[in-house]
Amino acid sequence: MEGLSRRYGAVVALDGLDLTVQPGELVALLGPSGCGKTTTLRLLAGLEDADAGTITVGGADVTRLPASRRDMGMVFQAYSLFPHMTVRQNVAFGLRLRRVSAAQRDRRAVEMLELVDLVSQADRYPHQISGGQQQRVALARALAIEPQVLLLDEPLSALDAKVRAQLRDQIRRIQLEVGITTLFVTHDQEEALAISDRVGVMQNGRLEQLAPPTDVYSRPATAFVAEFVGLTNRLPGTVSGSAVTVRGRDLPLVDVTTPPGPVTALVRPEAVTLAPDSSGGSGPLTGTVIASTFLGATSRVTVDLGDMTIMAQLSTADATEHPAGSRVTLTIRPDPVLVSADAPVESEA
Amino acid sequence: MAALTSVGEAPLAAPAKRPRGMQAGRRRRLNAFRYVVFTLFGLFFLLPLLALLRFSLEGSTLGTWSIAAWKQIASYQGPPPLLSAVEITLELAVLTSVVTLVLLVPTMIWIRLRVQWVSRAFEFLCLLPLTIPAIVLVVGLAPIYNRIRHYELSALMLFWAYVILALPYAYRALAAGLNAIDVKTLSEAARSLGARWFTVMFRVIAPNMWQAILNALLLSAALALGEFTIAYTLLYTNLQVEMYSISRNTPNASVLFSTSLAALVFAFVLLMVISYAGRRRRRGMR
Amino acid sequence: MAVTAQTGARPVRAGRRLRLPAWLGTTPFLAYAGIFLLLPTGIVVVDAFRTPSGALNLGSLKALFKSTDRGFFINSFELCLISSALGAVLGAVLAYAIASGNPDGAVRRLYIAVSGVLAQFGGVTLAFAFVVTIGPVGLLFHASWFYSFPWGIAVIYTYFQVPLMVLVFLPAIDGLKVQWREASENLGSSPWQYWRYVGGPLLWPAFAGACLLLFANALSAFATIVAWENQIAYVAPQQIYLAINSEVGLSNVNQADVLALGMIIMVAIIMTGYALLQRRAARWLR
Numbered sequence: 001m002e003g004l005s006r007r008y009g010a011v012v013a014l015d016g017l018d019l020t021v022q023p024g025e026l027v028a029l030l031g032p033s034g035c036g037k038t039t040t041l042r043l044l045a046g047l048e049d050a051d052a053g054t055i056t057v058g059g060a061d062v063t064r065l066p067a068s069r070r071d072m073g074m075v076f077q078a079y080s081l082f083p084h085m086t087v088r089q090n091v092a093f094g095l096r097l098r099r100v101s102a103a104q105r106d107r108r109a110v111e112m113l114e115l116v117d118l119v120s121q122a123d124r125y126p127h128q129i130s131g132g133q134q135q136r137v138a139l140a141r142a143l144a145i146e147p148q149v150l151l152l153d154e155p156l157s158a159l160d161a162k163v164r165a166q167l168r169d170q171i172r173r174i175q176l177e178v179g180i181t182t183l184f185v186t187h188d189q190e191e192a193l194a195i196s197d198r199v200g201v202m203q204n205g206r207l208e209q210l211a212p213p214t215d216v217y218s219r220p221a222t223a224f225v226a227e228f229v230g231l232t233n234r235l236p237g238t239v240s241g242s243a244v245t246v247r248g249r250d251l252p253l254v255d256v257t258t259p260p261g262p263v264t265a266l267v268r269p270e271a272v273t274l275a276p277d278s279s280g281g282s283g284p285l286t287g288t289v290i291a292s293t294f295l296g297a298t299s300r301v302t303v304d305l306g307d308m309t310i311m312a313q314l315s316t317a318d319a320t321e322h323p324a325g326s327r328v329t330l331t332i333r334p335d336p337v338l339v340s341a342d343a344p345v346e347s348e349a
Numbered sequence: 350m351a352a353l354t355s356v357g358e359a360p361l362a363a364p365a366k367r368p369r370g371m372q373a374g375r376r377r378r379l380n381a382f383r384y385v386v387f388t389l390f391g392l393f394f395l396l397p398l399l400a401l402l403r404f405s406l407e408g409s410t411l412g413t414w415s416i417a418a419w420k421q422i423a424s425y426q427g428p429p430p431l432l433s434a435v436e437i438t439l440e441l442a443v444l445t446s447v448v449t450l451v452l453l454v455p456t457m458i459w460i461r462l463r464v465q466w467v468s469r470a471f472e473f474l475c476l477l478p479l480t481i482p483a484i485v486l487v488v489g490l491a492p493i494y495n496r497i498r499h500y501e502l503s504a505l506m507l508f509w510a511y512v513i514l515a516l517p518y519a520y521r522a523l524a525a526g527l528n529a530i531d532v533k534t535l536s537e538a539a540r541s542l543g544a545r546w547f548t549v550m551f552r553v554i555a556p557n558m559w560q561a562i563l564n565a566l567l568l569s570a571a572l573a574l575g576e577f578t579i580a581y582t583l584l585y586t587n588l589q590v591e592m593y594s595i596s597r598n599t600p601n602a603s604v605l606f607s608t609s610l611a612a613l614v615f616a617f618v619l620l621m622v623i624s625y626a627g628r629r630r631r632r633g634m635r
Numbered sequence: 636m637a638v639t640a641q642t643g644a645r646p647v648r649a650g651r652r653l654r655l656p657a658w659l660g661t662t663p664f665l666a667y668a669g670i671f672l673l674l675p676t677g678i679v680v681v682d683a684f685r686t687p688s689g690a691l692n693l694g695s696l697k698a699l700f701k702s703t704d705r706g707f708f709i710n711s712f713e714l715c716l717i718s719s720a721l722g723a724v725l726g727a728v729l730a731y732a733i734a735s736g737n738p739d740g741a742v743r744r745l746y747i748a749v750s751g752v753l754a755q756f757g758g759v760t761l762a763f764a765f766v767v768t769i770g771p772v773g774l775l776f777h778a779s780w781f782y783s784f785p786w787g788i789a790v791i792y793t794y795f796q797v798p799l800m801v802l803v804f805l806p807a808i809d810g811l812k813v814q815w816r817e818a819s820e821n822l823g824s825s826p827w828q829y830w831r832y833v834g835g836p837l838l839w840p841a842f843a844g845a846c847l848l849l850f851a852n853a854l855s856a857f858a859t860i861v862a863w864e865n866q867i868a869y870v871a872p873q874q875i876y877l878a879i880n881s882e883v884g885l886s887n888v889n890q891a892d893v894l895a896l897g898m899i900i901m902v903a904i905i906m907t908g909y910a911l912l913q914r915r916a917a918r919w920l921r
Contacts, residue, residue, distance in 0.1 A: 047817050049372045066371040067820045074821040079814045083919040084836050093832070094822035127918060138818075145822060379735060386732040387742065390725075390797070394749060397764035397794070456664040463657040471661070473910060474668050479848055480902045480909070481676065482855025489675025513671045518751075518802070525806065568751055575756035578855075589759040596763070609760040613752060620748035 004053035006039055013039040015205035026175055026182040028196035030189055036205040037185045041151050046070045057148055073142030074151040078158045080138045081126040087137050088122040094145035112140035115174060132163040143178060150182040168195055189229050201225045223340035226266045233310050237265040244339055247284040254336040263339040269300060269313035271335055277327035285330040289322050303328060405607035418603035422611060425604050434591035437504050438574060441587060445511040446569035449519050450562060457523050458550045461532050475520035478513050483578040494583050504585040515572045519565035526561020563623040571616045679899060715853035718792035723846045726800020734808040750798035765791050796849050803848055807841035807916060840916035847909045851902055
């Protein structure tokens with residue numbers, strides 16, 4: 001996609017988007033509501049028209065092609081299955097449109113249902129199977145026509161948490177097995193980070209960063225990405241030279257050309273470590289633990305420094321050494337940090 | 350498998366003023382179709398009404414104009430006099446719509462909340478009057494009304510039958526309203542805060558169905574305004590019966606046309622007002 | 636979450652009040668419908684089998700098959716068939732035009748209000764309107780073929796069949812989810828294929844059900860006939876009316892009942908068909 005733009009009246013949904021997806025790759029588009037990720041997907045599918053820009057698939061320009069000829073398979077968020085057809089008929093529908101013989105249709109439908117592990121439900125109707133199963137059927141249906149591209153529009157959003165996790169991994173497994181180029185839209189960062197080859201973080205119709213999940217997480221390109229992906233501490237600091245001074249400590253900057261002055265430094269909770277406060281003092285990085293959230297293998301500890309709070313993420317074993325009420329000293333690991341010119345807000349819990 | 354690549358094609362020029370593309374074209378064709386349909390049907394519906402208007406403004410000799418017919422709505426003495434019938438029918442409209450709501454709203458909410466297994470049978474009962482011809486119903490109603498007539502009550506007693514006739518329309522309107530809100534969750538939330546069933550029904554659920562309730566109200570009222578068969582067969586006098594009698598005595602009396610048009614326009618305006626009133630309230634609540 | 640319920644709410648009364656079964660909440664409605672809907676229907680059915688003196692008499696059923704009455708029923712049938720078909724198709728087109736537009740728009744509200752009103756006024760008012768449009772001194776023209784039965788009357792019936800169709804069928808079209816259309820297209824269908832394999836089959840039960848309703852509605856359109864000047868004695872409802880109100884004697888009440896029974900049977904068939912169709916349609920399009 002190149003230079004893709006779309007407006008609705010005065011609202012700019014997409015502003016000159018450039019995106020290239022490699023063959024067999026799964027790219028996740030991640031962002032808050034209204035950032036344009038669904039619009040991108042729908043433009044790609046041909047369900048909406050672009051105001052400007054081109055879309056090319058496998059070297060061929062499809063910008064002008066109607067949706068029914070674009071050879072892409074799409075899975076919607078909800079309600080995608082035809083309620084008056086059985087699972088089998090749903091999956092075979094695309095083939096029927098292409099005038100494939102009944103025998104071949106059936107064979108292919110069963111093949112697809114085996115891929116998603118739902119052959120036993122082949123003759124049920126959509127209202128007789130669960131939400132997760134419906135989405136799997138939708139996936140089978142989309143793949144049955146052997147499209148060049150697979151598009152998924154928040155397919156897991158309407159499902160229970162447990163089903164979501166299972167289905168997410170299943171989708172990835174199938175995608176790798178079939179080797180199909182895939183674009184996956186979601187607002188859930190966990191999903192995006194877990195299954196994609198590259199993540200595209202979007203905001204206000206623009207792509208903020210397009211990189212593998214680890215890069216997006218540990219080397220965010222912009223303040224927005226740093227704050228949207230994972231949790232962030234926003235700490236006031238001052239830039240001088242090539243470092244920013246945060247609460248008495250100097251941290252290296254990602255962008256060394258930042259002009260000196262007051263900024264907000266974005267520090268990941270994992271970069272913060274705790275130690276019992278032996279100084280008994282009231283240094284800039286001493287405070288009281290006010291909450292500890294158990295997340296399984298790790299725990300998130302919130303420390304009150306008097307004038308603000310900071311989050312630290314530690315292994316649960318370490319976290320239990322600092323229960324609520326204990327005084328601790330914080331250390332910030334000197335990873336390069338991003339800064340943003342926005343004023344710091346009282347950090348979110 | 351194919352790749353999505355951005356070939357080195359130059360992006361197209363700045364957005365055109367008129368959206369190009371297949372979806373836009375399809376939208377345009379659809380809109381053209383809609384305009385044609387609305388115009389044709391609009392004419393079809395409008396023509397007789399315009400004719401009514403024209404004739405209601407007819408003067409005593411052909412080709413002249415006068416609004417006498419409209420003034421006559423209040424003053425026509427007959428035989429038979431018109432105004433009393435107008436009054437009775439308006440009262441019937443109010444009575445019918447109120448009773449229909451009082452009967453249906455609590456029952457439907459109650460069924461939705463507590464007795465779902467009955468809803469299929471209930472729906473059947475409510476839709477039954479749509480299929481039973483009024484003329485058949487009245488054959489069975491006659492003995493019952495003979496009993497009522499014993500007490501020499503006015504034509505307002507017709508409302509008993511009118512509510513039945515209004516059931517299908519009111520039911521559909523209210524059912525649509527109930528479907529649009531999550532009745533179960535709302536009631537559970539209210540109950541967990543300590544509300545009794547009565548409170549749940551009338552202070553939690555009903556206010557959320559406001560638009561549907563108004564719709565049902567209006568449809569019932571429109572029914573009462575336009576009903577003829579039952580009133581006529583049971584020998585009561587309402588607006589339509591009256592107009593029929595006038596036409597028997599004085600065919601083509603222009604007051605007939607003005608009254609008909611007035612009734613139609615009145616009902617229509619009422620429905621439109623309600624439709625917009627409902628919308629504004631909904632916006633306010635979001 | 637181990638949270639103890641420390642809200643300030645009153646504890647839900649358990650055991651302080653009499654525990655009544657929930658379905659009793661529908662009693663008011665049941666009583667009302669029982670008296671004014673089921674009872675009259677029952678009366679008609681039972682009376683059809685009894686002589687004026689009260690004994691059981693199946694002979695009156697033979698009256699149902701008397702040739703003159705049958706002729707009237709056939710006329711009824713033909714008229715209803717034509718007007719329902721016309722009304723259903725035209726109404727479906729209009730409903731589609733309404734549904735494919737802005738859900739909050741003025742046009743939609745306008746046409747729904749128009750439908751709501753006209754569906755009720757299919758009686759005396761309508762007859763007057765048509766008299767002035769195409770009657771002897773009509774505004775538009777004097778169309779003598781309108782007096783030819785059944786086509787002329789069928790067109791008039793269409794005037795209130797179309798609004799009824801819109802009211803009944805619009806919810807079904809609204810129930811077509813946009814995702815189905817998009818999924819279908821994505822899988823490669825043309826618009827025609829979509830309607831053939833997805834949209835059509837989904838709407839079919841609702842359409843058929845609506846047709847049945849229109850048929851029943853036409854069957855009962857007594858009022859229009861009464862007021863339309865020339866066609867008085869051709870249609871069964873008219874017969875029933877005459878039978879009830881003639882001064883000839885009690886025996887005619889029986890004949891009225893029999894004719895009414897005939898109509899009820901037709902209605903029962905229609906309603907059963909409608910109910911069966913509704914079950915499928917409702918599940919898909921809810």
